[in-house]
Amino acid sequence: MTYGSHKKRTQGQDPESVAHLSSLECSVEEANAHLKNLKPPERLCWAYNQFKSNFALTTSFGIQSAVLLHMLHELNEGENIPVIWVDTGYLPPETYAYAEELTKTLNINVQVSQSSISPARMEALYGKLWSTDRIEDIEKYHQIRKIQPLENSLSDLGISCWASGVRGKQTDHRKSMNWIDPIRGRLALRPILEWTTKDIYYYMNDNKLPQHPLFEKGYSTVGDWHSSGPDNNDVQGRDTRFGGLKQECGIHLPGPGIMGDGI
Numbered sequence: 001m002t003y004g005s006h007k008k009r010t011q012g013q014d015p016e017s018v019a020h021l022s023s024l025e026c027s028v029e030e031a032n033a034h035l036k037n038l039k040p041p042e043r044l045c046w047a048y049n050q051f052k053s054n055f056a057l058t059t060s061f062g063i064q065s066a067v068l069l070h071m072l073h074e075l076n077e078g079e080n081i082p083v084i085w086v087d088t089g090y091l092p093p094e095t096y097a098y099a100e101e102l103t104k105t106l107n108i109n110v111q112v113s114q115s116s117i118s119p120a121r122m123e124a125l126y127g128k129l130w131s132t133d134r135i136e137d138i139e140k141y142h143q144i145r146k147i148q149p150l151e152n153s154l155s156d157l158g159i160s161c162w163a164s165g166v167r168g169k170q171t172d173h174r175k176s177m178n179w180i181d182p183i184r185g186r187l188a189l190r191p192i193l194e195w196t197t198k199d200i201y202y203y204m205n206d207n208k209l210p211q212h213p214l215f216e217k218g219y220s221t222v223g224d225w226h227s228s229g230p231d232n233n234d235v236q237g238r239d240t241r242f243g244g245l246k247q248e249c250g251i252h253l254p255g256p257g258i259m260g261d262g263i
Contacts, residue, residue: 035179054160
């Protein structure tokens with residue numbers, strides 16, 4: 001697999017200080033009123049027309065990721081739009097294989113985003129943060145391995161608006177989301193926000209998209225190998241993640257603050 005690389009980040013740059021919100025040609029309220037009446041692919045097209053080279057997608061190469069990536073594939077100029085993949089270094093082998101398959105099949109421009117601190121170094125300094133059953137340790141893990149790398153990549157690429165495949169029914173927090181919202185100084189677009197699990201299934205079936213290998217093993221959501229599990233009689237969906245302590249990793253939240261390069 002051949003992945004793109006983003007330009008070197010300016011030392012000391014604070015992503016929150018970049019004035020990306022003014023890139024929108026109307027108010028956020030007006031944009032949401034307009035996006036409500038569009039179909040998901042049309043929302044992607046709208047965002048690209050608004051932001052051009054300052055627009056990107058994010059992906060986890062998770063259970064439903066093929067849907068938004070296929071919509072991008074169908075979009076004119078879609079192959080030029082960067083797809084930021086936050087690789088924590090702890091993803092299941094099946095996810096890496098799935099990423100390879102989708103990247104080749106859909107001809108997407110993947111930009112790998114990784115922490116400046118290796119998994120081995122993080123564990124040596126802080127221990128296995130995901131295994132302590134302490135929310136503050138899980139949040140530190142997410143900050144190091146997910147949030148900071150994403151913010152660095154968004155800054156490196158000059159992104160004003162980024163789209164993701166989050167859906168309103170996935171978590172309590174996502175129920176309150178709009179089609180487009182400001183997050184950490186940028187705009188976040190959710191093209192399939194109103195979609196149900198059935199919508200996802202039928203789209204993938206109609207377009208003959210491959211399923212994530214862990215889907216057949218009962219996973220309805222998958223992240224890192226140590227914090228994901230199949231659905232069971234007691235817990236399902238996002239409640240299977242992070243030992244049931246949290247539904248969100250923080251990428252789709254307004255905070256917390258961003259650390260420096262030294263972590």
